[in-house]
Amino acid sequence: MNPAFQGLLTIIIGVGGCVGYFYFSNQILDKVLFPPRGKNAGRNINRANAIRPWLFMGPAILALGLYLAYPVVETLRLSLTDRDQGGAFVGGANYAQMFQDDKFWEAVRNNFLWLLIVPAASTAFGLLAAQLTDRIRWGNIAKSLIFMPMAISFVGAAVIFKLIYDARPEDVQQIGILNAVYLQLGGESPVTWLTVPFWNNLFLMVVLIWIQTGFAMVILSAALRGIPEETVEAAIVDGANPFQIFFKIKMPQISGTIVVVWTTITIVVLKVFDIVFAMTNGQWETQVLANYMYDKMFRANDWGVGSASAMIIMLMVTPILVWNVYNARKEMR
Amino acid sequence: MAEVSVKNLRKNYGAMEVIHGIDVDIADGEFVVLVGPSGCGKSTLLRMIAGLEEVTSGDILIGDRRVNHLSPNERDIAMVFQSYALYPHKTVEANMGFSLKLRKMDKAEIKKRVAEAAEILGLTPYLDRFPRALSGGQRQRVAMGRAIVRDPQVFLFDEPLSNLDAKLRVQMRTEIRELHLRLQTTTVYVTHDQIEAMTMADKIVVLNGGNVEQVGSPLALYDRPKNRFVASFIGSPSMNLIDGTVREISGGQATLVLGDLTVTTPTRPGLTEGQKITLGVRPEHLSLSNAGLPVKVRVVEPTGSEIHVVFQFQAQEITAIFRDRHPLSPGDTVHLALDMGQLHLFDGATGNRME
Numbered sequence: 107m108n109p110a111f112q113g114l115l116t117i118i119i120g121v122g123g124c125v126g127y128f129y130f131s132n133q134i135l136d137k138v139l140f141p142p143r144g145k146n147a148g149r150n151i152n153r154a155n156a157i158r159p160w161l162f163m164g165p166a167i168l169a170l171g172l173y174l175a176y177p178v179v180e181t182l183r184l185s186l187t188d189r190d191q192g193g194a195f196v197g198g199a200n201y202a203q204m205f206q207d208d209k210f211w212e213a214v215r216n217n218f219l220w221l222l223i224v225p226a227a228s229t230a231f232g233l234l235a236a237q238l239t240d241r242i243r244w245g246n247i248a249k250s251l252i253f254m255p256m257a258i259s260f261v262g263a264a265v266i267f268k269l270i271y272d273a274r275p276e277d278v279q280q281i282g283i284l285n286a287v288y289l290q291l292g293g294e295s296p297v298t299w300l301t302v303p304f305w306n307n308l309f310l311m312v313v314l315i316w317i318q319t320g321f322a323m324v325i326l327s328a329a330l331r332g333i334p335e336e337t338v339e340a341a342i343v344d345g346a347n348p349f350q351i352f353f354k355i356k357m358p359q360i361s362g363t364i365v366v367v368w369t370t371i372t373i374v375v376l377k378v379f380d381i382v383f384a385m386t387n388g389q390w391e392t393q394v395l396a397n398y399m400y401d402k403m404f405r406a407n408d409w410g411v412g413s414a415s416a417m418i419i420m421l422m423v424t425p426i427l428v429w430n431v432y433n434a435r436k437e438m439r
Numbered sequence: 440m441a442e443v444s445v446k447n448l449r450k451n452y453g454a455m456e457v458i459h460g461i462d463v464d465i466a467d468g469e470f471v472v473l474v475g476p477s478g479c480g481k482s483t484l485l486r487m488i489a490g491l492e493e494v495t496s497g498d499i500l501i502g503d504r505r506v507n508h509l510s511p512n513e514r515d516i517a518m519v520f521q522s523y524a525l526y527p528h529k530t531v532e533a534n535m536g537f538s539l540k541l542r543k544m545d546k547a548e549i550k551k552r553v554a555e556a557a558e559i560l561g562l563t564p565y566l567d568r569f570p571r572a573l574s575g576g577q578r579q580r581v582a583m584g585r586a587i588v589r590d591p592q593v594f595l596f597d598e599p600l601s602n603l604d605a606k607l608r609v610q611m612r613t614e615i616r617e618l619h620l621r622l623q624t625t626t627v628y629v630t631h632d633q634i635e636a637m638t639m640a641d642k643i644v645v646l647n648g649g650n651v652e653q654v655g656s657p658l659a660l661y662d663r664p665k666n667r668f669v670a671s672f673i674g675s676p677s678m679n680l681i682d683g684t685v686r687e688i689s690g691g692q693a694t695l696v697l698g699d700l701t702v703t704t705p706t707r708p709g710l711t712e713g714q715k716i717t718l719g720v721r722p723e724h725l726s727l728s729n730a731g732l733p734v735k736v737r738v739v740e741p742t743g744s745e746i747h748v749v750f751q752f753q754a755q756e757i758t759a760i761f762r763d764r765h766p767l768s769p770g771d772t773v774h775l776a777l778d779m780g781q782l783h784l785f786d787g788a789t790g791n792r793m794e
Binding site for chain 2: 334336337339340341342343344345346350355358359361
């Protein structure tokens with residue numbers, strides 16, 4: 107069968123199955139199990155209403171339990187066993203081994219660098235773009251352009267930037283725009299940017315900042331629009347200059363949204379894998395935890411250390427996730 | 440403190456002119472109310488005085504300074520907004536002190552000024568609170584406090600009471616008035632509520648469609664409205680306006696025909712036979728009698744202290760106010776006498792007052 111038809115069929119079966127499930131399960135509940143008739147009509151309605159939320163939530167709870175909760179437990183178990191010994195329990199040996207690996211500490215250091223720079227830069231650029239595009243006629247076009255990278259997959263973006271950072275031998279014409287500009291500005295010879303230790307981390311981060319700025323801009327732009335215009339006018343009358351209005355009147359009023367954007371990007375950053383995998387694969391001191399995990403798990407076939415690093419990532423993400431959800435809910439109220 | 444004067448002021452939005460050459464003079468220490476229906480340009484005028492809207496042409500003077508091109512801050516004015524526009528992330532104290540802080544005033548001095556203003560407004564116990572923890576009336580006071588601490592030359596109020604409930608509105612009306620008596624600062628106050636205008640103003644400026652209709656003290660406007668618009672806008676319930684024609688002028692008396700009815704009144708200069716006119720009479724200048732306007736009762740609205748009665752007279756409505764509790768009920772037919780000394784005559788074509 108043509109793959110297109112297979113896809114279509116999958117969609118029809120999937121969506122139809124969902125609709126059918128909700129329709130028929132509710133029918134059974136209302137018509138067969140607890141019909142709102144007869145002696146116990148009132149009690150039956152109450153019972154049906156008590157059960158109904160579980161009908162709606164049930165499939166999601168099952169799916170999330172199977173694909174999220176169970177893997178956490180299984181990963182924890184694997185991180186305490188050793189494959190070479192046939193899956194025997196080894197306690198914290200995998201963790202001890204990992205903590206002695208320089209590559210692991212390099213990944214931790216790089217993750218912290220990403221953590222410090224990417225959310226801050228994305229939020230700052232996003233806020234700047236939101237403020238600058240707020241009142242101009244072509245603001246919406248500018249916003250669309252800035253938002254567009256959000257639609258590109260991380261791997262796609264990585265490929266684009268790999269071309270930007272590309273280096274060709276000195277006597278050949280450069281196809282990487284960065285080297286072309288560099289040579290034009292008087293650079294001696296083309297630089298293989300992605301192999302320059304430490305700085306190559308920043309070159310990788312640029313990709314994620316490029317993608318996430320659009321996200322930050324859209325959310326913050328909506329928040330800026332929500333600020334009552336009169337508070338800004340009151341500040342003008344009070345004698346505030348544009349910078350004071352921005353930093354002392356506008357920013358404090360959207361601080362909740364800024365925190366939500368910041369933490370959301372932070373979580374994306376902690377999970378960053380595709381960009382590093384596609385551009386350097388962790389070479390030249392650009393390793394990050396997610397790529398380290400992949401290396402151990404699927405290249406070195408060492409499920410113990412791989413799972414242990416996965417647990418570390420989860421431990422780092424969880425508190426930020428909790429804070430993020432807490433702030434997002436506060437914003438909604 | 441200073442006088443404010445607006446000279447031949449115009450405002451365009453694109454090709455549309457919304458204010459058509461307005462002149463207003465406000466004396467030092469005066470409480471002036473700009474009043475008019477929605478879209479009459481009163482808020483635009485206030486915002487131009489504040490410096491929040493550009494002046495298209497004409498001049499605005501505060502004191503002796505032409506302020507057209509000065510920023511709001513340089514005009515030495517303070518403004519109270521309809522929604523109060525309090526900074527939600529600042530405490531009451533910080534809200535009130537923000538403008539002083541921006542001026543880099545000494546911290547102790549700021550604290551002193553804020554404390555004084557809070558004392559005047561009864562806000563002392565709330566200085567550490569955030570606006571979200573205050574009631575509507577308290578927020579309103581904070582907004583005023585923010586204006587007071589600056590000790591400006593002019594206060595500008597943009598419909599400050601319209602977000603409050605009816606009872607609080609009456610109370611705040613009195614408080615703002617008292618505050619003005621105490622501070623004697625020149626005040627420009629915008630409202631669409633003519634009762635607010637009547638009760639608060641030293642001088643009312645009635646605006647309509649971007650033009651000044653009349654300027655004067657509340658009672659002058661009430662007693663001698665310059666045209667039909669002011670007559671119908673000022674006063675609640677509004678003045679009854681009955682269209683008619685002049686049949687005959689003789690011996691200093693004019694005979695007016697109002698549908699089936701004729702009324703004789705002393706003539707006025709400019710009145711000619713056959714002219715179309717509008718006769719105006721305030722609801723309180725009508726009384727029940729055996730002869731006069733034959734009318735049918737439509738609705739009776741007791742307010743307690745008086746009753747408002749809506750009558751049908753020929754094709755139009757007539758409202759009367761009685762202090763006595765006449766036993767009227769819908770459908771009754773009665774006669775109304777006009778208080779002949781209190782009639783207003785307006786030219787039918789121009790709508791201008793004739794006297």
